[in-house]
Every structure is written in C-alpha cells, then in structure tokens.
Amino acid sequence: MPEKLPAKRQILSQILLSLAAGFVLLPLLGMARLAFDASLKGRPTEFHWLPQQFSLQPLFDVLNRPYQSVQFSHLLSNSLLVSLGAAGLAISLGLSLAYAFARFRFPGRQTGLFLLLLTAVLPPVAFMTPLYILLSLMHIRGTLLALILAYAAFGMPFCIWNMRAAFQSLPQDVEEAAFLDGASDWRTFVSISLPLSLPSIGVAGLVAFLTGYSEFALGWLFVEKADTVTLSMAIWAMVQSQYQGGAQPWSAVGAFALLIALPVVLVFVLLQNTLFNRFTYHQP
Numbered sequence: 001m002p003e004k005l006p007a008k009r010q011i012l013s014q015i016l017l018s019l020a021a022g023f024v025l026l027p028l029l030g031m032a033r034l035a036f037d038a039s040l041k042g043r044p045t046e047f048h049w050l051p052q053q054f055s056l057q058p059l060f061d062v063l064n065r066p067y068q069s070v071q072f073s074h075l076l077s078n079s080l081l082v083s084l085g086a087a088g089l090a091i092s093l094g095l096s097l098a099y100a101f102a103r104f105r106f107p108g109r110q111t112g113l114f115l116l117l118l119t120a121v122l123p124p125v126a127f128m129t130p131l132y133i134l135l136s137l138m139h140i141r142g143t144l145l146a147l148i149l150a151y152a153a154f155g156m157p158f159c160i161w162n163m164r165a166a167f168q169s170l171p172q173d174v175e176e177a178a179f180l181d182g183a184s185d186w187r188t189f190v191s192i193s194l195p196l197s198l199p200s201i202g203v204a205g206l207v208a209f210l211t212g213y214s215e216f217a218l219g220w221l222f223v224e225k226a227d228t229v230t231l232s233m234a235i236w237a238m239v240q241s242q243y244q245g246g247a248q249p250w251s252a253v254g255a256f257a258l259l260i261a262l263p264v265v266l267v268f269v270l271l272q273n274t275l276f277n278r279f280t281y282h283q284p
Contacts, residue, residue: 029049030254031254031257031258032254032258033048033049033050033051033254034250034251034253034254034255034257035058035059035251035254035255035257035258036051036054036055036056036058036059036251036254036255037051037052037053037054037055037058037251037254038051038053038054038055038057038058038251039051039052039053058249058251058252058254058255059255059258059259061252061255062252062255062256062259063259069226070226070227070229070234072259074227075229075230075231075234076231076263078144078227078228078229078230078231079212079213079230079231079232079263080213080263081144081148082144082147082148082151082212082213082230083151083208083209083210083211083212083213084209084212085144085148085152085212086147086148086149086150086151086152086155086208086209086211086212087152087155087205087206087208087209087212088205089148089149089152090152090153090155090156090159090204090205090208091159091163091201091204091205091208093152093156094156094159094160094163094204095163095194095201097160098159098160098161098162098163098164098166098167099163099164099167099189099193101113101160101164102164102165102167102168103167103172113161116157116160116161117157117161119154119157120157120158120161124150124154124215124217124218125217125218127150127153127154127218128218128221131150131153131218131221131222132221132222135149135150135222141222141224142222142223142224142225142228143222143228144228146222147212147219147222147223147228147230148212150218150222151208151211151212151215152208152212154211154215155207155208155211155212156208158204158207158208159204159205159207159208162200162203162204162207163197163200163201163204165200166197166199166200166201167193167197170193170196170197174192174196175188175192175193178191178192206267209267210264213230213231213232213263213264214232215232216230216232216233216236219232219233220233231260232260234256235253235256235257235260238252238253238256239253
C-alpha cells in the first residue's frame with residue numbers, strides 16, 4: 001500500500017490543489033453565468049456567482065445566427081472539418097516519419113529531429129508570410145483546404161515527436177518475432193507496431209485537433225468570405241465588436257463560448273474510457 005503523506009504536507013497539498021482548481025474553474029463559472037444571464041445589456045462590471053436574470057434565450061439566439069448571417073451549424077461544420085482534417089493529415093503523414101526516426105539510423109536524423117522541435121516551439125504567426133505566398137500560388141488561399149494544410153503543418157511536429165517516443169518504447173523483439181514468422185515490413189508495422197502505439201497516436205491526434213479547433217489568428221489571414229469562418233474566429237469577432245459597441249449583449253458571448261467548449265468536452269469524455277484506459281493497460 002502507498003505510504004500516507006504527513007498531515008502538514010497533505011494539508012498544504014490540498015490547499016495548493018484547491019487554489020489551482022479555483023484558478024481553472026472560476027473563469028468557467030463566469031462564462032456559464034454570462035451564458036444564462038439575460039439581464040446583461042452591456043459589458044459586465046461586477047462578478048456574480050449566479051445569473052441575475054436566468055434565461056435560456058442567449059443560447060437560442062447564438063444557435064440561430066451568431067456571426068453575421070452565418071448559422072451556428074455552419075460554423076461548427078467548418079471547425080470540425082478543419083480540425084479533424086488537420087489532425088488526420090498530420091497523423092497519416094507523420095506516422096511513417098515517426099517510425100523512421102524511431103527505428104532507423106540515417107544521415108541527417110538528429111538534424112531533422114532538431115528542426116522538427118524548432119518548428120514545434122515557434123508560434124504559427126511566424127509563418128504567416130510564407131504560407132500566404134505558398135497558398136496563393138496554389139490558388140487555394142481562401143478555402144478551408146488552406147486552413148487544413150496550415151494547421152496540419154503546425155500539428156505535425158508534435159505528432160511526430162509523440163509517435164516516435166511511442167514506437168521507441170515498443171520492444172524490437174516483438175517486431176523481430178514477426179519477421180521470423182515471415183511477415184513483411186508493412187505487415188509488421190500495420191499488425192504489430194501500429195496497434196500497440198494507438199494510445200499515443202490518439203493523444204497526438206487530439207492535440208492536433210485542438211490546434212485546428214482553437215486557432216484563429218492565422219486563419220484570418222486566409223479567410224475571405226463569411227462562409228469559411230470557424231467558431232474560434234467568430235467568437236473573436238464577437239468579442240471585438242463588443243469592445244467597439246456591438247449590438248449583441250455579453251450574454252451572447254458567454255453562450256457562444258459555452259457552446260464552442262462542448263465538442264471538446266465531449267471528445268474528452270469519449271476518450272476517457274477508451275484511449276486512456278488502453279494507454280494504462282496495453283502500453284508495454
């Protein structure tokens with residue numbers, strides 16, 4: 001059985017954890033309070049634990065047309081298409097490269113890993129100009145495909161590093177046993193290495209999904225029409241309009257933020273009993 005912490009240390013740990021939880025939960029509570037408070041007409045100046053005038057009308061208003069004339073369902077479909085497409089592209093293209101970095105030794109291997117790490121720590125806005133020129137030359141700059149390619153490029157370095165670590169943790173004896181049984185390199189990768197690394201691949205895909213789902217600064221560079229706006233861009237535009245005297249109340253901003261967070265929460269709930277349990281019990 002694990003040893004119990006001393007009483008003073010346990011109390012201090014509980015206090016620090018409570019402060020950390022409050023730091024995370026208070027903004028969420030404030031957002032929820034805005035979402036259900038129909039009394040807000042301008043910018044909120046006081047903090048309240050509960051809505052002053054509880055109403056579901058802000059949610060219904062946002063579900064109708066939160067951004068100009070674009071419906072919420074259209075914004076949601078754009079965000080899911082971009083984020084899922086970017087995650088799928090980053091995973092599918094990064095798998096072979098991650099496996100090569102994990103299993104083979106070739107000239108330029110360390111340099112390539114360093115360049116990938118350097119790309120991962122640079123902010124996306126650092127690549128605005130080259131991406132603008134490249135996607136304009138490809139004549140796809142104003143499309144959702146441009147966002148998918150851009151977000152996949154930014155998500156791929158982390159995916160490669162994460163999946164490389166997963167492949168490195170696999171015992172080579174398992175793959176060598178498959179080779180002795182007559183399996184080809186491709187068969188061994190698909191039937192042995194890939195299934196055992198699925199939890200780490202899922203984590204990498206989740207991070208790539210969140211990158212495409214939440215990023216907005218880079219997206220504004222490529223978007224030309226309201227039909228290609230995503231949820232993160234729309235809520236940023238709503239907040240900016242509020243500071244400029246917009247017509248929508250702040251309760252609409254809170255309701256919109258709450259609705260945007262729901263798909264992400266749903267993904268974590270679905271992965272809680274599948275991805276993380278598999279990581280606990282199946283990872284060698």
